[in-house]
Amino acid sequence: MRKLRRIAGNIGFGFGVLMLVSPAILVFLWMLSLSLKTELDNTDYPPVFIPNPPVADNFLAVFERNDFLTYAINSVIVSFSATGLAILFGVPAGYGIAKMKATKAAVVILIARITPGLSYLIPLFLLFQWIGLTGTLAPIVVTHLVITVPIVVWIMMGFFEGLPAELEEAALVDGATIWQAFRHVAMPLARPGITVATILAFIFSWNNFIFAMVLAGRETRTLPVAVNNMLTFEQISWGPLSAAALLVTAPVLLLTLLAQRQIVAGLTAGGVKGG
């Protein structure tokens, strides 16, 4: 009797877990299904669930039209630059803040996390017009720093605070400069933290929509902006639309699956999120 109850309990628990993960699974599967079906099947009612047979036409259509490749390259350039620069500036800053216990600097980062992304756009938009940078990728990279730099500084600050100070102190006693102590002692130890910061900064830069939407011209759109434009112009062609959406989000989903342990660690520690 007790055993029976435990089995029933386990089945109930399994069912509960299934309920928790099914919304995620269903939305992504539906995205996949739409992208692999013909236009006829996509607008059929009741809906066709399993593509039969699956077709690649939608993906081909995405690459044929819309300069999709140009936008993909733009996205890659923007996200890599914004992440790289944030690591370059943010890792030493995180170290400095941790060493000086400069909590006031941390408050700036916190407020930056609170401020709506849109509010940076109005002044920066004007600034780029005055400097004459509109129409290039530079303004988009710079605005993405608003997202990536706080993420990197916040994660690295926490990480360096958690490292034991003895090793660096030993290096300093042996005559190393503080830069050498940072470069050759603290940085190697902090590599896991840098990995987490890089992954999260990259994902939130890749996903960002609003900065590029306002700042990008025809040639400088990033993928999220390009995909949103497809929606406005081709209301009903669901197949190519889903194929494009899937292509845009596939890199970050794969990255999440591959690096889930680091991502969970980073997000649990900081509650960071871009934008």
Added chain:
Amino acid sequence: MDSAASLAGTAAAGAIPRRRRNYARQYWWFVVPCGAVVIATIIFPWVFTLYMSVHEWKLGGGRSWVGFANYAKLVEDERFLLSILRTLYFTALSVLIPMVLGLLAALAFHRKFPLRGLARTVFILPMMATPVAVALVWTMMFHPQLGVLNWLLQQVGIPPSMWVYAADTVIPTLVMVEVWHWTPLVMLILLGGLASLPIDPYEAAKIDGATPLQAFWHITLPLLAPFLVVALIIRTIDALKAFDTIYVITQGGPGTASETINIFLYLQAFAYYNLGYASAVVVVFFAIIIALAMVLLWTRARVKDA
């Protein structure tokens, strides 16, 4: 001899703090480059927004000092006031539901079960997915005639909904998308909290014959309270700031039925090019966010005291 030794001793003792102090100052150089970036991209916009908000500032047109006229106009702008109410409505639902679901999910993923790692990864996928891409799929699912959601409702005998195409259902529908997106973040924060809880109280409770529900209510919840408050604050701020999915799915429509503060702000700035007025919206919006965050932080202090 003696005095020489003590002299050397004092010299050494004096040298160490001075060197330490030097170090502290040298660490500034680690922060300076990043500080410059932060000033240019984050602090400059804050200050400049304040400056713009007291000007009549048209893109491409002139600008003139108007004092607090923009703010005075905001207070009487019914469209803005309604957008505040909508934002609060959206935020209340988008905080409460993820808090409850996130807590349940955290409790589930805290237990060991087969395939737990995979299930947890799948569960956090929504928060990592590109919001625009996901919003597109939702838009297709919301289609009143051809959408898969209405078909699903039909299967369980519920009348079809207009989803985002009717004024009274649009905000709850957008909340659904927001919940789908951000419940994982609440779950992760609470999961981190659960992992840090001590085991002793549970063992003591078991010996005293407490039921699991009692243990949850009297041990887990109180110990988890600080993490709940952190999740609550983060979720509230993010819900107030929600933009991407709302903009992609409805652009504030139908009519202005889903026009939150952020959408109103966007339209003022980049559709009507009223940059001065939009800057005043930013300042008020920021004040609302800070005010709510302060209230929640105050709650946190209360929770800690209790």
